[in-house]
Amino acid sequence: MGVEGIGAKVLRKEDRRFITGQGRYTDDMSVPGMKYAAFVRSPHAHAKITSIDASAAREMPGFIEFLDGQQLKADGIGNIICGWAVTSKDGSPMKMGAYPALADGIVRYVGQPIGIVIAETQAQARDAAEGVMIEYEELPVVVNGPDAMKAGAPQLHPEAENNICFDWELGDADATAKAFENPAKVIKLDIVNNRLSPNPIEPRAALGHYNSAEDHYTCYTTSQNPHVARLVMSAFYNVAPEHKLRVIAPDVGGGFGAKIYIYPEEIVCLWASKRTHVPVKWTSDRTEAFLTDAHGRDHVSDVEMALDANNKILGLRVNTVANLGAYMSLFSSATPTYLYATLLSGQYNIPAIYANVKGVYTNTAPVDAYRGAGRPEATYVIERTMETAARELGMSPAEFRRINFIREFPHQTPVIMNYDTGDFEATMEAAMKTADVAGFEGRRQEAKSRGKLRGLGMSCYIEACGIAPSKAVGSLGAGVGLWESAEVRVNPVGTIEILTGSHSHGQGHETTFAQVVSQRFGVPVDNVQIVHGDTDKVQFGMGTYGSRSGAVGCSAISKALDKVEAKAKKIGAHLLEADEGDIVIENGEVKVAGTDKKLAWHEVCLGAYTGHNLPDGMEPGLKEGAFYDPQNFTFPAGCYICEVEVDPDTGVTEIVQFVAADDFGNIINPMIVEGQVHGGLAQGIGQALLEGVNYDETGQLVTASYMDYAMPRAWDLPMFKVETLVTPCTTNPLGLKGCGEAGAIGSPPAVMNAITDAIGNNDLTMPATPEKVWNAINAVN
Amino acid sequence: MSQVSMTVNGRKVSGECEDRTLLVHFLRDNLHLTGTHVGCDTSQCGACVVHLDGKAIKSCTMLAVQASGSDVTTIEGIANGQDLNPVQTAFKEHHGLQCGFCTPGMIMTITDMINRHGSDLDEETVREELDGNICRCTGYHNIVKAALDAASKMGTPQQVAAE
Known part of the structure; x- marks a missing residue:
């Protein structure tokens, strides 16, 4: 790794304009x-x-x-x-x-x-x-998904009978029914995933x-x-x-999907x-x-999990009602279907899965992808169920997960996804060690002596990033391809401009993308300019969402860099009178391997533009473009462990420790990756403890300001303990999986598993406000 | 319409605005100092924090006419030429910002915090006094680290006040 290459903690190039008040946002523009x-x-x-x-x-x-x-x-x-056109299980198109x-x-x-x-x-x-x-x-008005399907409910659109836009399924219904024919145990759970507002500031x-x-x-x-x-x-x-x-x-x-x-x-x-x-x-x-702004989540689900006598999972059945709001937003059909049910296998060997999702219109704002988009909902379903199962079996939640982990890759789940790589045991062990799970009982007793209820909750998530192979998503109804494009323009003086279809709205692309270039040619990141966000400058791009900028956007840059490197080597070989195969480019120099013959990078670049001495037939210039279409999704995974203390007198929950052990594949800039995890955790903890969009029965939004909608503030959150493990992605050139959404995906079940552990009552919905927690404590006492 | 005069970032300025114009809009629209942001309508988010006569205030909660005659410092006025102030530097070094939208308000609030607490500033105080500033990107972890680091480098409250 060079000092500014892949893996280096490089401070952000973009920061100066933001910390001096010179950022240029849309409202700052005037003509x-x-x-x-x-x-x-x-x-x-x-x-x-x-x-x-x-x-x-x-x-x-x-x-x-x-x-x-x-x-x-x-x-x-x-x-x-x-x-995205979703087809109902009866073969009919969605009713928009x-x-x-x-x-x-x-x-x-x-x-x-x-x-x-x-x-x-x-x-x-x-x-x-x-x-x-x-x-x-x-x-008349209806605001709640299940209510909207009832007979006599107000009808929103003439096209959608009973307000059902689609009634979609995934998985093998018969195989799943068989798994439930003679199980040793069935775990049942009702799950509500609360409606959120993304709230970029x-x-x-x-x-x-x-x-x-x-x-x-x-x-x-x-x-x-x-x-x-x-x-x-x-x-x-x-x-x-x-x-x-x-x-x-x-x-x-900030964007977060909105x-x-x-x-x-x-x-x-x-x-x-x-x-x-x-x-x-x-x-x-x-x-x-x-x-x-499009809201996120708002699922109501019932879940059944069948287990055999060895506590191995036989099957999973999930029925979900997804509130779509009053109209279909751009990806609103994909979010509660293909981005949700395809992740219901979690980190586990589950032979049979069946999911049914009804997308339902209500008199509320449109609902679409919010940080995680479907995967937080899937993770919440599976990880709340896993913890509940372990408790009902009297097993440690870690041991129950351990015996069900997928351990061989690639792994084909029953719900489309093919996981290329991972090591779920490793991330769980790392998190358990950092969280000192072994010492938890002692801490619980100590808290009890102070009159506090202490609980520990775990969540082992997997998600799918790098959306997505165009052919695959096209066959599932997507209206666009989900590739990414990049152009590398090397200037005559050797500085480099990267034009990318990815868009940075906080992710630090101007730094990390420059690191990818620095890694390749050994040029300083200050000599690399990232150009994005302007359709007159960048030819095309699909943008940034679904943690795709690394896995897809950087892959496109890498592919374009391959072409630039190949041409630069040809020019270098010609100028140095060497064989092209002997040329290496490193540390800002174009060298003949094993000799002291070399040219500075900028000399080769200038040569490309003067055209005075190029190989016969070669066009002048050094500029290449690439379109990269992913072969597969990528699969970030990890383990989060949350420890809480609940005050039984007030119902107030304090997060006393939060540990994250993530496997994002290779990492370009660990500082930026940690920052992404922190932000994701804050949003996931916000969902679990504080946030909830509420409409009253007349359809008035009663949480329409920061006085009413509880955003996580500094006081609500702990310092996080974040670490990463690496199994490189096998399907893209840089081995990147993506890190933008994991925190928001994995954390809500960890928090809820911790609180329900602390209070001894599993019947608790998000957000776990003091009032709800206090009532849940008193319901069991 | 009202005539408003004040000192902003050490420069005497004046302008005409509607009586109802908030200080934040006077700064942004009349003076084109767009580093001060508006993120809410209820004085909750803190993206608009500036210093008025040396103290952090929310510029969305004050009329421009009320600030007439005052000395205002905005995010654009806290660096010494090309040299960043210690809070700005700490935000960069600790990755205390992502999208950058809340950042000016955060820096102005934390600068005020350090002016009052100096190197005695601790994590609990930072988190409590950041109650009026919302960040959606960072989870506050690195903002808190930046604040504590800047406090340790800026010295005692007296020293800061003397500068």
């Missing part, structure tokens, strides 16, 4: 003549719009224009699409209700955009938006600018995948032709800019973010 937008949103969860009257708003100071769904429709702006960017006569969740007001200032736009008078005829924003002189469109937006935004806005929404639309996602202040989707607001701002001939900027406030 001459720019005006401000505010959206008129539905105050009702389900209603017919009977009239819209903007006449009062038009008289207000600074008012420029009001546009609504009728004009949008008249201009041929297309409905919001879902990018139409989702216009501005409501078309009916609203189905509080906050749904109805119109846009454009005014001179942001405050004037908001004032005028309040001046738009809309009359409604209210309709930068609210969403969009600046649409139509330039009539050039007939060209620019959209600055808070996106994790600007190229996908451009494709979708041009091909499906007809806002602008793809070749005349530039989408820029500048510095983006900024994957192409929302109504950016479409409408771009369209409104063309209608009004002014650049239009909209910035969400936090309440709008709670109302309209």
